[in-house]
Amino acid sequence: MTRHRASPALDPVAWAHVNTAAIAQNLAWLRSRLHGAVAEPAHPPRLWAVVKADAYGHGLAHVLQALHDADGICVGDLHEAHTARHHGWRGPVLVLSVWGVRPNDLCDPALGELHVVVDDDATLHLLEALPPGRPAPCAWLRHAGCLHSLGFADAEYARAHERLHACAQAGVLAGVGHLLHYASAEDPEALADERAAFLAATAGLPGPRCTGNSAALCGSPHTVAGDDWARCGLALYGASALPGVTGPELGLQPAMSLHARLVAVQTVRAGEPVGYGGSYRAPHDTRIGVAGVGYGHGIPRNLWQRGMALVGRPCRRVPLAGRVTMDCLTIDLGPHATEGAGDIVTLWGHGADSACLPVEHAAAACDTIAADLLTGLTARMPLMAS
Amino acid sequence: MTRHRASPALDPVAWAHVNTAAIAQNLAWLRSRLHGAVAEPAHPPRLWAVVKADAYGHGLAHVLQALHDADGICVGDLHEAHTARHHGWRGPVLVLSVWGVRPNDLCDPALGELHVVVDDDATLHLLEALPPGRPAPCAWLRHAGCLHSLGFADAEYARAHERLHACAQAGVLAGVGHLLHYASAEDPEALADERAAFLAATAGLPGPRCTGNSAALCGSPHTVAGDDWARCGLALYGASALPGVTGPELGLQPAMSLHARLVAVQTVRAGEPVGYGGSYRAPHDTRIGVAGVGYGHGIPRNLWQRGMALVGRPCRRVPLAGRVTMDCLTIDLGPHATEGAGDIVTLWGHGADSACLPVEHAAAACDTIAADLLTGLTARMPLMAS
Structure with missing residues (x-):
């Protein structure tokens, strides 16, 4: 079927x-x-x-x-x-x-x-x-x-x-x-x-x-x-299939970029828990963005502990914050973030301003290899080519 | 597309x-x-x-x-x-x-x-x-x-x-x-x-x-x-969504069983390396089975370190042995194994003889939760229902 x-x-x-x-x-x-x-x-x-x-x-x-x-x-x-x-x-x-x-x-x-x-x-x-x-x-x-x-x-x-x-x-x-x-x-x-x-x-x-x-x-x-x-x-x-070096550092061009839209952005006070099990505690008042992508799309569930996302213009790197759920993940956009629902975040590949978050870095953040992330996307994740 | x-x-x-x-x-x-x-x-x-x-x-x-x-x-x-x-x-x-x-x-x-x-x-x-x-x-x-x-x-x-x-x-x-x-x-x-x-x-x-x-x-x-x-x-x-207890222990019936066929079985001598990076060393002369399923199907790549499989009749539990690859994983079938290519192994759910390897155990072996394994299968993995 x-x-x-x-x-x-x-x-x-x-x-x-x-x-x-x-x-x-x-x-x-x-x-x-x-x-x-x-x-x-x-x-x-x-x-x-x-x-x-x-x-x-x-x-x-x-x-x-x-x-x-x-x-x-x-x-x-x-x-x-x-x-x-x-x-x-x-x-x-x-x-x-x-x-x-x-x-x-x-x-x-x-x-x-x-x-x-x-x-x-x-x-x-x-x-x-x-x-x-x-x-x-x-x-x-x-x-x-x-x-x-x-x-x-x-x-x-x-x-x-x-x-x-x-x-x-x-x-x-x-x-x-x-x-x-x-x-x-x-x-x-x-x-x-x-x-x-x-x-x-x-x-x-x-x-x-x-x-x-x-x-x-x-x-x-x-x-x-x-x-x-x-x-x-x-x-x-x-x-790159070599440890410690990324494709772009070798001269290769990352072919896949993984994007999701923010479906919500909330203000969270210092010390308040975020996510299942209160897995993240905001160290300061901040803006938490909820991106509509999760492990049910093939995003490794442990990406949040060390993973980053690209967001905004000019593009900046911000940390994931709190457990990845089946459908969503949460990002600490920082206290001065102006992003709102509908804005795009990038988990690997190219974001705005030609910024790049190599898939090898995302893979390293969850103790695996790039091929695992690239081939592990599920049928819920649409592919768009250009 | x-x-x-x-x-x-x-x-x-x-x-x-x-x-x-x-x-x-x-x-x-x-x-x-x-x-x-x-x-x-x-x-x-x-x-x-x-x-x-x-x-x-x-x-x-x-x-x-x-x-x-x-x-x-x-x-x-x-x-x-x-x-x-x-x-x-x-x-x-x-x-x-x-x-x-x-x-x-x-x-x-x-x-x-x-x-x-x-x-x-x-x-x-x-x-x-x-x-x-x-x-x-x-x-x-x-x-x-x-x-x-x-x-x-x-x-x-x-x-x-x-x-x-x-x-x-x-x-x-x-x-x-x-x-x-x-x-x-x-x-x-x-x-x-x-x-x-x-x-x-x-x-x-x-x-x-x-x-x-x-x-x-x-x-x-x-x-x-x-x-x-x-x-x-x-x-x-x-x-089960509760820690430390499986669905069957609660009285629930696991609905999904994950099966693969062995595509090869090889004899490996004690001390010989198996898999990428020589990640497994056979502790004794043994039979290594290669099952045609890997991380490209959504099997967690780190399942091999503590993961088990069901195989044979009467059904027994055997350990994975060596890194999971995109298309295959290797299993230490044991020195007296009689399994060959075409035989079925089960990574979670029901094997032969009503034996069950709860998906919660497979999930625990790769430091994640059952829902991650169930929803993480890719489009390469056919679903068969009865």
């Missing part, structure tokens, strides 16, 4: 704005970073733009419009692949999981140029059962690396590759590549070790290699520039 | 199952609790069934089927009111916020018997601008109480009531009631104090009163049984 979505007919009280131009700029930034790092400038890695989880919560249809320069897109499952085709994407599609898929599902011509990650024996069997004479997908064999969750460890890897290679020779696969997910991509030394182990395990095996993700592209571009392909996810949306 | 939803065509790898019979039973349980507490058994409070936030994430269309015995439903905004009517709800509807609504929006005959919470001057103006001769809504004036976020404080309350009363006499309102949200409903003493202040502020004013929520109905039924109406939200869905 379909859950209802916030109606565009009524003026929304909260919404996520997606700047698609920022996504195109981030893709170009990532490409130029690889160009600068690669030994042979004619052959930098090609880029899979990762659009799983509804394009990291930005709306697949919006984001595809910004990906004309991507060499392919990477989706989570076959359903997302179909959705991308439905929205007009014509380039290659890499599917990360084909769990539960039958051979005929992979033979649908509507899927176009398809690449499939091979995690396990079931996927090997699936590909071996593909009928010849249909559009042949490319297989990407996943090395288990240090994650120890999905993929083949060294001992089984060569044997799995042999089986896929036989499929390619029989014409049911268009090719076989090698794929790694780093366990610690944000740590250049750990990444180099993981990469070396992967290269050793795949040494002498034909086929392209793909290891780099956003953290590797931003933190270790020289290391992964020798690959044939790389995957860019979080960085595409303007956020 | 509409975000895509998981397709029912492919077997879903993760889903939330909603037991609508449990919701009907919980409503009956709440009603009998009030019957037992009320001084005059002929006049227990009537019950608003709270279905905001897509029925606390359970799917409004499913939940309405279980609410034949509710005296009315309570929604977040006018859009949810229209959705409820679209799904066939014919009883009274209480709308918690009419922010941004125009007088004509309230005059739509499709809205049926409408009750509107009055928070602020803007809503007073809205109701005063209603044209006569149209279906007249009931107003519920909200006392600010101890939340200090929405509603009228003592000094303004009587004046606001006077204005609404004039509207009722002019025929543009069908009636005027008094509404309170407790700040500390889980604390019987604090609740009694808040209630006493509310009764003092509304003393002598005509109209019905509504203060009780799930925490009050479960923890202080005698205190709120004298009201004309009460609102039941979380308890309707089988979860």
Whole structure:
């Protein structure tokens, strides 16, 4: 069944704005970073733009419009692949999981140029059962690396590759590549070790290699520039996968801004409690703004303890004040605030006056990562793109 | 724009199952609790069934089927009111916020018997601008109480009531009631104090009163049984709003169970790292299961540190092991596990053999409350009802 979505007919009280131009700029930034790092400038890695989880919560249809320069897109499952085709994407599609898929599902011509990650024996069997004479997908064999969750460890890897290679020779696969997910991509030394182990395990095996993700592209571009392909996810949306640095500090453009309107502003006296359980006590007489967005929209419930909001013109940063509720959160606008109901506050992304509250700061305020906030918005939160 | 939803065509790898019979039973349980507490058994409070936030994430269309015995439903905004009517709800509807609504929006005959919470001057103006001769809504004036976020404080309350009363006499309102949200409903003493202040502020004013929520109905039924109406939200869905006690311990039936399939199971040696950053080290040789659900579906990212899953027959509790990723989470199934890809794990609600992992336990494992988990699921998580 379909859950209802916030109606565009009524003026929304909260919404996520997606700047698609920022996504195109981030893709170009990532490409130029690889160009600068690669030994042979004619052959930098090609880029899979990762659009799983509804394009990291930005709306697949919006984001595809910004990906004309991507060499392919990477989706989570076959359903997302179909959705991308439905929205007009014509380039290659890499599917990360084909769990539960039958051979005929992979033979649908509507899927176009398809690449499939091979995690396990079931996927090997699936590909071996593909009928010849249909559009042949490319297989990407996943090395288990240090994650120890999905993929083949060294001992089984060569044997799995042999089986896929036989499929390619029989014409049911268009090719076989090698794929790694780093366990610690944000740590250049750990990444180099993981990469070396992967290269050793795949040494002498034909086929392209793909290891780099956003953290590797931003933190270790020289290391992964020798690959044939790389995957860019979080960085595409303007956020940093490296600790202690934000997307804007790297040169990326945040693509999503999270806005809500104030539905009420109240004067609260010094010492008076605000919110459930009296969780905030105003340290001075102040103006408390109530924004119409809460954990039922996907805002982390613990954002209030250290989270900030952008408000006003000129734009200023003000603290959240009191527990986030299902539908609302409260903000200490300060004693001299002139804001009233209808004014807009920003919880991450761009506010007025080009001010920016990086989503990494909001994530840090609730002990999580940017991708969690971006992908965690619920169906109640409308997406607006420009 | 509409975000895509998981397709029912492919077997879903993760889903939330909603037991609508449990919701009907919980409503009956709440009603009998009030019957037992009320001084005059002929006049227990009537019950608003709270279905905001897509029925606390359970799917409004499913939940309405279980609410034949509710005296009315309570929604977040006018859009949810229209959705409820679209799904066939014919009883009274209480709308918690009419922010941004125009007088004509309230005059739509499709809205049926409408009750509107009055928070602020803007809503007073809205109701005063209603044209006569149209279906007249009931107003519920909200006392600010101890939340200090929405509603009228003592000094303004009587004046606001006077204005609404004039509207009722002019025929543009069908009636005027008094509404309170407790700040500390889980604390019987604090609740009694808040209630006493509310009764003092509304003393002598005509109209019905509504203060009780799930925490009050479960923890202080005698205190709120004298009201004309009460609102039941979380308890309707089988979860407890009281600290240290679960819905099943109170006698409620959890309505939602959160299931995912294992997409892979790997053997991991003692000391080997699992997951991003090597966040889990297997204390012994074990079997690590990968379930196809992650924070991109709305599972709290910090669930892994103390969270458990139900798995197998006979059903056993096993710990999460390693960071939750956007699409997957890993579980230490134990060295003797026989589970494989395709087997089902349960993160909250009912597993096999009638085993139950209360959502309150999952919430406590990630330092939040049950309502946060229930309403926080994203559009990627299909809902299945029975």
